Amino acid sequence: MRIAIVLALSILMACGAWAQAPEAQQGMFYVIGMGTTPDLLTLRGAAALEKCDMVLLENESDAEFWADLIEGKEVVLAYHAARYFYGIDPADLDTEEQRNMAEQAAQVRQSIVDRVAQAVAEGRTVGALQWGDAMMYGATWYLEMLPEDFPSEVIPGVGAMQAAAAAVKRNPVFGYDTNSVVVTQADFPGRTDLNEQLMETGTSLVVFTMHFDYPGFFEQLARHYPLDTPVAVVEWAGIPGMENVIRSTVGEFVSEVDYENLAPDAHLLLVGKFLECGQGRIDGLAAGQAYVERMHGGMGDAGTE
Numbered sequence: 001m002r003i004a005i006v007l008a009l010s011i012l013m014a015c016g017a018w019a020q021a022p023e024a025q026q027g028m029f030y031v032i033g034m035g036t037t038p039d040l041l042t043l044r045g046a047a048a049l050e051k052c053d054m055v056l057l058e059n060e061s062d063a064e065f066w067a068d069l070i071e072g073k074e075v076v077l078a079y080h081a082a083r084y085f086y087g088i089d090p091a092d093l094d095t096e097e098q099r100n101m102a103e104q105a106a107q108v109r110q111s112i113v114d115r116v117a118q119a120v121a122e123g124r125t126v127g128a129l130q131w132g133d134a135m136m137y138g139a140t141w142y143l144e145m146l147p148e149d150f151p152s153e154v155i156p157g158v159g160a161m162q163a164a165a166a167a168v169k170r171n172p173v174f175g176y177d178t179n180s181v182v183v184t185q186a187d188f189p190g191r192t193d194l195n196e197q198l199m200e201t202g203t204s205l206v207v208f209t210m211h212f213d214y215p216g217f218f219e220q221l222a223r224h225y226p227l228d229t230p231v232a233v234v235e236w237a238g239i240p241g242m243e244n245v246i247r248s249t250v251g252e253f254v255s256e257v258d259y260e261n262l263a264p265d266a267h268l269l270l271v272g273k274f275l276e277c278g279q280g281r282i283d284g285l286a287a288g289q290a291y292v293e294r295m296h297g298g299m300g301d302a303g304t305e
Contacts, residue, residue: 033157036238052127133159163238204272227251
């Protein structure tokens with residue numbers, strides 16, 4: 001209870017400074033999707049980053065990777081570990097070690113939010129830089145801890161899912177007789193939408209592979225997908241000279257792919273008919289002909305002499 005009161009007071013003080021700042025003096029807080037590589041940073045993201053005089057990074061190595069983009073800017077490290085136990089009351093945890101870690105992480109998060117609020121109140125522009133697209137497994141707790149009317153903007157980026165689809169040159173939403181795409185990751189304790197339940201649909205899967213059990217996942221896949229269903233792993237999606245596509249099938253992947261030595265935290269797994277059938281559909285799009293012609297027109301004289 002004591003730490004909750006302290007953090008609440010900290011929020012009020014920091015956000016009070018922002019709220020009291022003259023409108024002309026107030027700065028801005030951007031959460032910027034940086035793409036999977038610097039040359040995939042969007043024009044809007046680059047323009048926002050240029051305005052920033054303070055940037056938040058989750059890893060020290062990010063400062064090296066984005067060195068040219070953040071030169072001369074104040075760097076604040078908001079380590080990935082600050083996400084620990086976010087959304088959980090430390091008092092509800094089972095062990096003292098967990099409670100201590102949760103309280104420490106909460107204090108770190110609050111100190112970072114305080115710095116952002118104070119900087120914006122002083123008229124500075126702050127950017128939280130996130131790999132790929134910030135709204136796909138990126139850190140957004142900054143925004144969630146700040147008031148809804150705090151001057152902020154999220155700038156989308158080219159995420160790993162889009163870059164991986166580009167690498168295989170196939171669109172996951174076209175699955176011949178399916179329309180949906182399940183975006184998932186490894187099962188974790190307490191999760192209710194377990195992967196094997198999601199597999200029952202037989203639809204396309206895009207899997208972020210942190211903490212991944214490949215043999216267990218493919219054992220489950222084999223119970224719900226034909227063994228000849230195509231799969232692909234994309235390492236370093238979107239990064240020139242490093243991007244690598246490995247193709248296999250549900251039945252052969254574990255035996256023919258060296259999955260233990262794939263780039264850690266830097267590869268995606270794609271599963272589904274879309275890898276072979278491409279944009280083909282079971283109805284040939286005939287069911288949507290009237291809509292297509294109303295919205296996009298017919299084929300005109302294309303293909304005729």
